[in-house]
Amino acid sequence: MNFSANLGFLFTDLSLPDGIRAAKAAGFSAVECHFPYDTRPADIMTALTETGLPMLGLNTHPGNRDAGEFGLSAMPGRGADARAEIDRACDYAVATGTRMVHVMAGRTDGGPDADQAFVDTLSYATERAATNGLDILIEPINHRDVPGYHLSRVEQAVDLIDRIGAPNLKIMFDCYHVQIMQGDLIQRFRTHQHMIGHVQIAAVPDRGEPDQGELSYHHIIPALRDLGYTAPIGAEYKPRGTDTDAGLGWLSAYSG
Template sequence: MLRFSANLGFLWPELPLLDRIEAAGRAGFRAIELHWPYDVPAAAVAAACDAADIVLTGLNTAPGDLKAGEFGLGALPGREAEFEAAVTQSIAYCRATGATMIHAMAGVVPFDARSSATFVANLRHASAEAERAGLTLLIEPINPRDKPGYFYSTIEQAAEILERIGTPNVKLLFDVYHVGVATGDVLTRLTTFMPLIGHVQIAAVPSRAEPDEGEISYPAIFLALEELGYEGWIGCEYKPRGDTVEGLVWTERLGVTL
């Protein structure tokens, strides 16, 4: 049975984080995922999740200076110590909240030999620290339209990085939206790379709204995930067209339950 988590980086954007957790529980979600929750104490997030009968699945490493255009530190040569500190911060937050996955953000830097070597070395070190805490690290290519210049944009580039890292607790975050925008041929890539996948996210292509519109057939995606034996959460990382709760009509239209 498919299971859906609410990505509170995008859903209920008008509410503060703790209220978003409560709203997700009221809407029927049993899991959430976060972007950068670090300005809210982990104990408060854990308490809010317990009160809403909800679990936190994962979060992102700190992105660096967003105002300066940074979007992660993992592949940036010379920023290794900052990335290590970001991973340590994420692990501590996971331990305090029960989250099990960390998206290790790569950053805006060319996909070349130097940055690739930096990312691989950083992730090997981070994976050992994460393994001691029982956590999975995720890597996610981001399409070049949404984030021009991001380190990688294709699943194939991510798979190359995973092969070089060679540790079992570093996996692929397969975001159907990013794959659809960057390369298309989503079902073929989903099937090919399923052995590497640790998490899946969804949103409409090209709008990034609820998944009941656009060019991706989500009934086909959901059927493929079931047939491929995917047992993880499916992160709803979309930008609502309007009111988040009203937009959840997509579940009825696509024949799924939260």
């Protein structure tokens, strides 16, 4: 199985281009990121070309984090802002050869107005992304880490995909979030695999390296492989120490 280094959490002591180089040196097969917008796309492309690594995905900008925003797309009255961030993310993805854009929902009251806002924004996002051959991802995020996040359950994401009906709208299946909110990971993955565009891993409950805690990735990763999932799995965890490299023993253990 191959793995993608999420540079939102890994190698954060380095610039984003140097993080790509560090991921290659560590043995990752791909990279992904959160919010790369302060880095020139040309600098990203230089590092990607040099290393031969693909950039799998990036997120829409979350908005004003200091004000508690964690995405805009399901927030009533913020449609124009959300669409502008989708445009920016898609343009950046095209400029860097990135394949997927994660559209962040944001914190809402969970009501029908928020749900309709999210449907409207995702409809725009899928049409905008399709013109460049991109996939749009939506990610259920747990309410322990992000209280009030609009999208928190896999089946909620499935319902959105059914309602919108766009073939390039897919689920970001983050095992960490799904375990906290719902559990039953392998069966839930098996049931909705046709809608899953990307998988991420981290330990539960501390979100550290995926080598301890209540999830056994020694079991989960081979199960995903047996179900036919062959794309790189995103390592989106927060290193327990200050040195990303020091905690990478799991990578060789799971890569066989």
